[in-house]
Amino acid sequence: MIKIKAIRNHVIEYMGALFYCMKLSWNASKYYTTFRIICGIVLPVLGIANAFLGKYLINLLTGVFIVQDKNIVFLSLMAGIFIIGFLQRGGGSLEQYMQSMHDNILNEKLSIMIMDCSVKADLEHFDNTVYYDKLQAAARDSFSMVHIMWNALLFLSASISFIGIFAVLWLANPFFGILLTIAAIPSTAMSMKYTKSIYRLSMEQLKNERRKGYFQGIALDKRFAQDVRLFNIGGFLKEKHYSLWKEVFGEQRKVARKRTAAAILWECLPEIVSMAIGISIGFKIFNGTSTVGDYSLYTGLIVQFLSSFSRLSLSFTNIYDNKLRIINLKSIFEFENHVLDHGKLELEKVDTIEFQHVSFAYPNTNKWVLEDLSFCLSKDEKTAFVGINGSGKTTLIKLILRMYDPKIGTIKINGIDLKEYRLESLRANFSVYFQEMGNYCLSLSENITISDIKRKGEGNLVLNVLKENCSEDILEKAPKGLSSSLTRIFDEDGVELSGGQHQKLALARTIYRRNTALILDEPSSNLDPKAEHDIFENLKTITDGKLTIFTSHRLSNISLADRIIVLEKGKIVEDGNQRQLLKNNKQYAELYRYQQEKFRMDEEDGGIMC
Numbered sequence: 001m002i003k004i005k006a007i008r009n010h011v012i013e014y015m016g017a018l019f020y021c022m023k024l025s026w027n028a029s030k031y032y033t034t035f036r037i038i039c040g041i042v043l044p045v046l047g048i049a050n051a052f053l054g055k056y057l058i059n060l061l062t063g064v065f066i067v068q069d070k071n072i073v074f075l076s077l078m079a080g081i082f083i084i085g086f087l088q089r090g091g092g093s094l095e096q097y098m099q100s101m102h103d104n105i106l107n108e109k110l111s112i113m114i115m116d117c118s119v120k121a122d123l124e125h126f127d128n129t130v131y132y133d134k135l136q137a138a139a140r141d142s143f144s145m146v147h148i149m150w151n152a153l154l155f156l157s158a159s160i161s162f163i164g165i166f167a168v169l170w171l172a173n174p175f176f177g178i179l180l181t182i183a184a185i186p187s188t189a190m191s192m193k194y195t196k197s198i199y200r201l202s203m204e205q206l207k208n209e210r211r212k213g214y215f216q217g218i219a220l221d222k223r224f225a226q227d228v229r230l231f232n233i234g235g236f237l238k239e240k241h242y243s244l245w246k247e248v249f250g251e252q253r254k255v256a257r258k259r260t261a262a263a264i265l266w267e268c269l270p271e272i273v274s275m276a277i278g279i280s281i282g283f284k285i286f287n288g289t290s291t292v293g294d295y296s297l298y299t300g301l302i303v304q305f306l307s308s309f310s311r312l313s314l315s316f317t318n319i320y321d322n323k324l325r326i327i328n329l330k331s332i333f334e335f336e337n338h339v340l341d342h343g344k345l346e347l348e349k350v351d352t353i354e355f356q357h358v359s360f361a362y363p364n365t366n367k368w369v370l371e372d373l374s375f376c377l378s379k380d381e382k383t384a385f386v387g388i389n390g391s392g393k394t395t396l397i398k399l400i401l402r403m404y405d406p407k408i409g410t411i412k413i414n415g416i417d418l419k420e421y422r423l424e425s426l427r428a429n430f431s432v433y434f435q436e437m438g439n440y441c442l443s444l445s446e447n448i449t450i451s452d453i454k455r456k457g458e459g460n461l462v463l464n465v466l467k468e469n470c471s472e473d474i475l476e477k478a479p480k481g482l483s484s485s486l487t488r489i490f491d492e493d494g495v496e497l498s499g500g501q502h503q504k505l506a507l508a509r510t511i512y513r514r515n516t517a518l519i520l521d522e523p524s525s526n527l528d529p530k531a532e533h534d535i536f537e538n539l540k541t542i543t544d545g546k547l548t549i550f551t552s553h554r555l556s557n558i559s560l561a562d563r564i565i566v567l568e569k570g571k572i573v574e575d576g577n578q579r580q581l582l583k584n585n586k587q588y589a590e591l592y593r594y595q596q597e598k599f600r601m602d603e604e605d606g607g608i609m610c
């Protein structure tokens with residue numbers, strides 16, 4: 001009973017996968033799908049017809065087939081064989097062309113689907129290794145998955161030729177088809193079993209494969225090139241890569257060896273049966289109960305039968321294999337997003353942000369990163385969040401942008417729960433700079449306008465942003481001005497920037513958005529003192545009348561803030577302006593004094609300002 005249920009589930013899964021792929025294929029191209037289905041039906045029928053024409057031709061030539069006008073019949077048979085041969089070859093080439101075009105289109109469709117799934121997934125999924133592995137597997141498998149369409153058609157055509165040949169063989173001797181089928185079953189079952197275990201193994205090995213890729217990536221990645229040389233870790237990386245490969249390869253070799261041994265053993269069975277059939281027809285010819293044409297027809301059909309059976313089993317196994325890949329692909333769409341976009345309101349501008357008893361722990365962790373935070377920020381204020389590393393400043397910003405939702409409490413914008421706003425509309429109201437923000441291998445201009453791609457970024461607008469942000473030096477070495485590519489990864493004339501210039505470019509991108517709320521998370525960590533001073537002076541104007549939040553470990557910049565909130569282990573420990581907090585003589589004053597002291601010591605040592 002349990003077995004029947006399991007088989008039923010397998011069939012349902014199998015058919016579901018087949019249907020899903022056919023739907024994908026149909027959506028990608030109705031034209032190519034239809035053509036390939038027609039080819040799949042017509043080509044095998046032509047093969048059977050050819051075998052019959054061959055039989056009559058041989059019987060005609062050996063005088064068994066007696067007709068009135070031998071010449072005409074001979075020429076007609078030859079013409080028939082020629083036409084079928086031409087159709088088979090022409091159709092085959094055309095099918096190959098259609099297949100390559102169709103596969104290409106299908107592959108692009110899958111890539112776009114996976115990209116779409118990835119960009120819509122909650123940020124928390126990227127911390128989840130199960131999700132990440134599945135996403136990587138789906139991306140890796142997308143090319144091989146397009147072959148399911150080919151396999152589905154192969155399955156169709158192989159079934160038709162299998163049934164046709166089986167019927168013809170049955171007419172000759174009912175045992176022929178049955179014996180051949182029985183002989184071919186063990187190798188098919190063996191092939192299916194190993195395909196399944198190879199796929200399972202590849203899924204298990206995915207983590208190691210990713211790690212292997214990671215170590216190779218470090219050796220090849222420009223960003224690590226300097227570290228690799230400085231720390232002389234080339235050998236270390238190669239060793240890591242090799243030992244992971246050895247482990248993966250060893251497991252794969254074990255399965256491949258077993259599969260090959262089983263294949264050698266079982267694949268000789270059909271050969272034995274076809275030889276026995278050949279011998280029995282041969283004796284019939286000697287007895288005069290069969291003709292040479294029959295021998296040609298049956299031996300030809302046996303070859304076609306075995307080939308159609310192996311194509312049938314191959315396509316079946318491949319669909320089975322792809323079924324697991326498709327289930328994996330479908331599963332990445334099934335990961336539940338927790339940051340739901342059910343809001344209906346449009347956010348026009350940000351006047352206030354209010355935290356009401358907000359607590360937060362990252363998914364799958366049991367430690368509060370923010371605990372019972374309550375405060376209200378208004379557009380007339382510039383607020384600095386201050387605290388030592390890991391105190392929760394960046395996390396707090398991520399909650400405002402709904403990268404995550406609080407576990408407890410509510411965040412309100414303009415007095416309304418964040419969740420009431422459409423997610424896109426909410427995020428579109430913030431100009432944000434995150435400390436880990438990278439730049440893109442695009443033109444300098446695109447690196448700035450990408451933050452607001454709907455707005456047309458005319459050259460002057462972008463130049464003004466660079467000017468405002470004191471970042472015109474970025475253009476000094478750019479041979480094609482704003483159109484120059486950033487980095488030389490794709491363009492030999494590309495511009496390479498210093499760490500500080502990268503930060504300035506990312507800041508210019510933030511400023512380009514011109515929103516009513518501005519969030520700057522450690523905006524000056526890589527800037528030289530002059531650039532930092534100039535940028536913060538400009539920020540005073542840019543942030544005027546805007547709700548502004550920033551974090552900075554350099555307390556000299558805090559003078560920009562009207563209000564300072566000090567976080568310690570995710571809790572608010574101080575809240576006030578600089579004067580009040582210094583007077584309080586608690587955590588902020590301690591941090592401030594520490595930096596002042598350091599600054600004085602550097603000055604006394606003749607060092608540079610920190």
Ligand SMILES: Nc1ncnc2c1ncn2[C@@H]1O[C@H](COP(=O)(O)OP(=O)(O)OP(=O)(O)O)[C@@H](O)[C@H]1O
Pocket residue numbers: 127362365369387388389390391392393394395396
């Ligand atoms: N994706 C994550 N998953 C789990 N824990 C995280 C994640 N991101 C950050 N944390 C943890 O949350 C805490 C707060 O991190 P957060 O980045 O908000 O601190 P921060 O105050 O901005 O620090 P810094 O000054 O170093 O930038 C840290 O203990 C960090 O380890």
